[in-house]
Amino acid sequence: MEERKVAVANPEKLQQIETVMVVDDDDNWIFISKINLKKAGVGKEIITARNGREALTKLQDLAATGEKKLPELIFVDIRMPVMDGFEFLEQITQEGTIDLGQSRVYMCSSSLNPADKERSCQYPIAGFITKPVTREILQSILG
Numbered sequence: 001m002e003e004r005k006v007a008v009a010n011p012e013k014l015q016q017i018e019t020v021m022v023v024d025d026d027d028n029w030i031f032i033s034k035i036n037l038k039k040a041g042v043g044k045e046i047i048t049a050r051n052g053r054e055a056l057t058k059l060q061d062l063a064a065t066g067e068k069k070l071p072e073l074i075f076v077d078i079r080m081p082v083m084d085g086f087e088f089l090e091q092i093t094q095e096g097t098i099d100l101g102q103s104r105v106y107m108c109s110s111s112l113n114p115a116d117k118e119r120s121c122q123y124p125i126a127g128f129i130t131k132p133v134t135r136e137i138l139q140s141i142l143g
Contacts, residue, residue, distance in 0.1 A: 017042050017043050017072045017073055017142065018043070018044050018045065018069075018072060019043060019044070019045045019046075019047065019068070019069070019070075019071040019072060019073075020037055020042060020043035020045070020046050020047070020071055020072070020073045020074070020075070021046075021047045021048070021049065021055060021058070021059075021071040021073070021074040021075070022034065022037075022046060022047070022048050022049075022075050022133075023048075023049045023050075023051070023052060023054075023055040023074065023075065023076045023077060023080070023085070023088065024048075024050070024075075024076075024077040024080065024108070025050050025051055025077065025079075025080040025081055026077070029077070029131060029132060030048050032132045032133075033075065033132060033133045034046050034048075036132065036133055036134055036135055036138070037133070037138070039135060040135045040138045040139070042073070042138055042142065043073070047071060050080070051080040051081055051082040051083050051084075052076070052080060052082065052083030052084060052085060052087055052088030052091070053082045053083040053088075054082070055074075055076070055088060056083070056088060056091055056092070056098075059071075059092075059098050059100075060097065060098060063097070063098050063099070069102065070098070070099075070100065070102060070103050071103055072102065072103055072104065073103070073104055073106070074100070074103050074104070074105045074106070075106050075108045075129070075133055076088055076089070076105060076106070076107055076108060077108050077109065077131075078107060078108070078109040078111060078116055078120075079109070079111070085107055085108075085109075085120075086119065086120075086123075089105070089107075089120075089123040089125065090123075093123060093124065100124075104125075104126035104141070105123075105124075105125045105126060106125060106126055106127050106128070106129050106133075106141070107120040107123075107125055107127075107128045107129070108128075108129045108130075108131050108133065109128070109129075109130065109131060110130065110131045112130075116128075126141070127141065
């Protein structure tokens, strides 16, 4: 029987990322994203939030204390209760109290609706990703 090796992302070749934020109301997607981030060696710290309002609060707290810098990567789901991904982006861009200039924000969705992708282009984000965040996706955006 032939032995097959699983391709693993080489963390040395990927851009070093200290902190990642995953914003999603689905515990399964958060779990999968965290596993894939860890396997790829991306993010020493992974911050999670279950909706846009919680993410906004966590980012405001980080910005206010100044003890830690804001996450270099932020993955935001589109459809969430309380505050969805678009409302989160609208709040961030309109409010102006959080400078995400050093962060790359990616909208994430399992939706195949082209209108979601088009709408996400109205905001200053780095891109649109179809869930889940895989090692291959991480390699393409960080490699």
